[in-house]
Amino acid sequence: MSTQTQTSTAESMSPEITFGGIPMMGIQKVDMIHGLPGFENLHHFVLAELEGYAPFCAFQSTEEGKISMLVIDAKLLSVWQGIEIPPRELAILGLEDGGQSEQFVILKIDQTTQEFTANIKAPIVFNPATGAANQVILDNADLSVEHSMQHELK
Amino acid sequence: MLILTRKSGESIRIGNNIVISILESSSRYLKIGIDAPKDIAVYRNEIYEKIQAENRASSVDAAQVNHLLAGLQKKKTTAATQKEA
Numbered sequence: 171m172s173t174q175t176q177t178s179t180a181e182s183m184s185p186e187i188t189f190g191g192i193p194m195m196g197i198q199k200v201d202m203i204h205g206l207p208g209f210e211n212l213h214h215f216v217l218a219e220l221e222g223y224a225p226f227c228a229f230q231s232t233e234e235g236k237i238s239m240l241v242i243d244a245k246l247l248s249v250w251q252g253i254e255i256p257p258r259e260l261a262i263l264g265l266e267d268g269g270q271s272e273q274f275v276i277l278k279i280d281q282t283t284q285e286f287t288a289n290i291k292a293p294i295v296f297n298p299a300t301g302a303a304n305q306v307i308l309d310n311a312d313l314s315v316e317h318s319m320q321h322e323l324k
Numbered sequence: 325m326l327i328l329t330r331k332s333g334e335s336i337r338i339g340n341n342i343v344i345s346i347l348e349s350s351s352r353y354l355k356i357g358i359d360a361p362k363d364i365a366v367y368r369n370e371i372y373e374k375i376q377a378e379n380r381a382s383s384v385d386a387a388q389v390n391h392l393l394a395g396l397q398k399k400k401t402t403a404a405t406q407k408e409a
Contacts, residue, residue, distance in 0.1 A: 190386035208376035
């Protein structure tokens with residue numbers, strides 16, 4: 171686990187893994203087959219729900235603790251309806267159809283305004299059965315790397 | 325950089341299993357076909373660079389996440405209260 175995740179005191183029988191102090195739940199290992207664009211040397215991540223902050227999840231490198239992101243299940247976004255992952259990209263992950271995959275979008279936070287945007291142009295597509303994942307760049311020109319979350323988070 | 329001149333209908337082979345074909349050319353653009361193994365990722369470079377930059381900008385300090393999410397929840401609560409009023 172990374173340098174930014176901590177366990178609770180040694181006395182505890184069930185150590186709690188946290189993300190900036192928030193308990194992480196349902197931790198899944200994620201292997202980015204091609205690395206993550208911008209961090210191509212990083213292949214191993216964990217994906218976990220953040221207790222008390224659903225539907226936000228943490229996506230954190232296990233190789234470089236400083237590299238972590240907030241993500242959200244893409245299927246929760248109204249804009250995601252009708253978006254399909256190309257069969258070629260699914261095949262790389264050992265999947266036959268999009269229904270077998272999990273899809274997450276990376277969130278960006280404007281530190282000044284605290285407004286969230288989502289990169290719906292390039293979702294992280296994940297095979298939950300194997301842990302294999304890729305950030306897939308979709309061809310649809312209408313999809314933005316900075317989709318406003320203002321009307322999505324209600 | 326290796327520079328090769330090709331006409332429409334001609335192609336370039338890279339290694340054993342990548343073939344780049346010039347399908348169509350005009351004064352404004354080239355239409356290119358790429359045959360490559362499925363484990364080779366192919367992207368438009370300017371879009372890939374945009375995704376790289378966006379990922380770097382999206383990386384957050386885990387120590388600040390609690391504060392950021394608390395701020396977001398407060399904003400949502402305020403918005404909901406204003407809507408009800």
